[in-house]
Amino acid sequence: MPTLGFLKKKRTKDSTGSRELDSPTSPIKDGSPITPTSSKNRGSVISKASTKEDAHAASHSTQASKAPSHKPADSMNPSTYPQQAYATPQSSPEPYQQTSHNVPSIQNLIHPSNNQSTNHQYQNQQHASKPANGGVQQSQPAPQQVRVTKGKYTLGDFAIQRTLGTGSFGRVHLVQSKHNQRFYAVKVLKKAQVVKMKQVEHTNDERRMLQQVKHPFLITLWGTFQDSKNLYMVMDFVEGGELFSLLRKSQRFPNPVAKFYAAEVTLALDYLHAQNIIYRDLKPENLLLDRHGHLKITDFGFAKEVPDITWTLCGTPDYLAPEVVASKGYNKSVDWWSLGILIFEMLCGFTPFWDGGSPMKIYENILKGRVKYPPYIHPDAQDLLQKLITPDLTKRLGNLHAGSKDVMNHPWFAEVTWERLQKKDIDAPYVPPVRAGVGDASQFDKYPEETEAYGQSGEDPHGHLFPDF
Numbered sequence: 367m368p369t370l371g372f373l374k375k376k377r378t379k380d381s382t383g384s385r386e387l388d389s390p391t392s393p394i395k396d397g398s399p400i401t402p403t404s405s406k407n408r409g410s411v412i413s414k415a416s417t418k419e420d421a422h423a424a425s426h427s428t429q430a431s432k433a434p435s436h437k438p439a440d441s442m443n444p445s446t447y448p449q450q451a452y453a454t455p456q457s458s459p460e461p462y463q464q465t466s467h468n469v470p471s472i473q474n475l476i477h478p479s480n481n482q483s484t485n486h487q488y489q490n491q492q493h494a495s496k497p498a499n500g501g502v503q504q505s506q507p508a509p510q511q512v513r514v515t516k517g518k519y520t521l522g523d524f525a526i527q528r529t530l531g532t533g534s535f536g537r538v539h540l541v542q543s544k545h546n547q548r549f550y551a552v553k554v555l556k557k558a559q560v561v562k563m564k565q566v567e568h569t570n571d572e573r574r575m576l577q578q579v580k581h582p583f584l585i586t587l588w589g590t591f592q593d594s595k596n597l598y599m600v601m602d603f604v605e606g607g608e609l610f611s612l613l614r615k616s617q618r619f620p621n622p623v624a625k626f627y628a629a630e631v632t633l634a635l636d637y638l639h640a641q642n643i644i645y646r647d648l649k650p651e652n653l654l655l656d657r658h659g660h661l662k663i664t665d666f667g668f669a670k671e672v673p674d675i676t677w678t679l680c681g682t683p684d685y686l687a688p689e690v691v692a693s694k695g696y697n698k699s700v701d702w703w704s705l706g707i708l709i710f711e712m713l714c715g716f717t718p719f720w721d722g723g724s725p726m727k728i729y730e731n732i733l734k735g736r737v738k739y740p741p742y743i744h745p746d747a748q749d750l751l752q753k754l755i756t757p758d759l760t761k762r763l764g765n766l767h768a769g770s771k772d773v774m775n776h777p778w779f780a781e782v783t784w785e786r787l788q789k790k791d792i793d794a795p796y797v798p799p800v801r802a803g804v805g806d807a808s809q810f811d812k813y814p815e816e817t818e819a820y821g822q823s824g825e826d827p828h829g830h831l832f833p834d835f
């Protein structure tokens with residue numbers, strides 16, 4: 367039975383990939399709903415493997431695995447989901463005051479938002495007109511031109527504030543611009559660490575990809591710079607915290623809530639794939655909530671522009687597609703597999719191949735490909751999941767001739783009005799309790815602060831590897 371302390375347990379990320387295991391209990395052995403730990407110890411597999419051998423070796427040695435563990439929930443009655451999930455979260459009684467916004471409702475998916483204030487910034491974007499085939503828009507066109515990040519910044523332009531999150535190579539800080547007083551998030555990467563972990567190419571890719579993309583559900587990069595030790599990426603500060611935290615507090619999401627987030631992710635994947643970008647690291651930790659409760663995908667550390675196929679082993683163990691685990695060449699199909707894992711995790715509170723926490727065990731399970739669907743999953747959702755979490759690339763939805771349209775046209779998404787969703791013209795099921803625009807970081811975990819000063823001058827042996835920063 368989960369206790370308050372259990373759910374409150376700090377999720378720590380670390381660079382060694384160690385994980386906390388609360389219980390070796392298999393998630394759905396006895397059919398009882400389970401709840402995972404709130405410990406965010408599920409990091410990414412990071413390998414710059416270019417051959418099968420490299421990839422296998424890397425999967426055994428360099429993965430930084432952070433998987434959730436699971437415990438049986440005490441009482442989870444699906445009929446009480448909306449109230450239970452949001453009105454009485456187990457880990458924190460305060461933040462989830464019930465408002466008209468945070469009562470999840472299927473209506474949210476089909477009725478436009480009254481909140482016009484969220485729309486203005488997207489209304490000039492191009493949208494394909496609604497086809498007669500069930501309301502799914504065409505894949506979004508690639509932008510006419512690459513968005514150029516604004517000018518060059520320096521550390522002196524910002525007042526660095528608290529840490530919002532940490533990753534394998536550095537951390538993300540809340541900062542305030544000394545010029546316009548606005549708040550931003552700055553990702554600081556230690557160059558030596560990036561080089562040591564053979565992530566130079568991925569880091570340069572991350573910068574390039576982020577500069578290139580512009581979409582309502584993708585993070586905006588405003589600029590980059592570097593000093594002798596660190597790389598800096600200036601992004602929008604996304605105030606509502608990680609979807610991961612909300613999911614752990616809620617244990618699992620009601621069907622319409624999972625559908626809302628899955629639909630926003632689907633639009634983002636559709637956009638990325640239209641530009642031949644594979645995202646490769648889909649998971650709730652990388653999905654942030656903006657002040658209105660809409661998603662922003664962050665962390666493009668593994669995003670890759672790939673017109674055809676690629677072989678790199680990267681991602682997060684629980685979310686890896688079998689073709690990645692088996693070190694076969696792969697393409698955009700891996701993101702659709704991960705979307706299936708994400709939807710499963712949102713609906714169940716645990717990932718389908720989790721088993722005792724060992725990445726090797728997870729990989730074995732992925733290759734076996736057997737998924738047990740708990741009885742509370744809606745039949746339409748299960749049908750979609752079966753079509754996404756399939757090793758057969760000739761059957762995986764999203765990877766077929768019609769691409770993302772097959773996913774968007776699936777019956778589980780039937781009530782989604784994609785054009786309105788794209789314009790954020792549909793109320794989110796949960797609005798984070800933040801004070802907008804004032805640097806309110808209350809939705810983020812607290813981390814020990816960096817002790818080494820930024821902005822040091824001196825020897826810079828790695829600077830030449832990052833010419834675009």
Ligand SMILES: Nc1ncnc2c1ncn2[C@@H]1O[C@H](COP(=O)(O)OP(=O)(O)OP(=O)(O)O)[C@@H](O)[C@H]1O
Nearest residue numbers: 530531532533534535538551601602603604664665
């Ligand atoms: N733009 C942002 N606004 C607010 N918080 C952010 C933003 N970007 C990142 N964060 C926070 O910082 C955390 C780490 O960011 P990110 O995942 O980009 O780092 P990373 O070093 O690539 O991590 P990992 O090692 O898991 O890949 C995120 O999980 C999130 O909590």
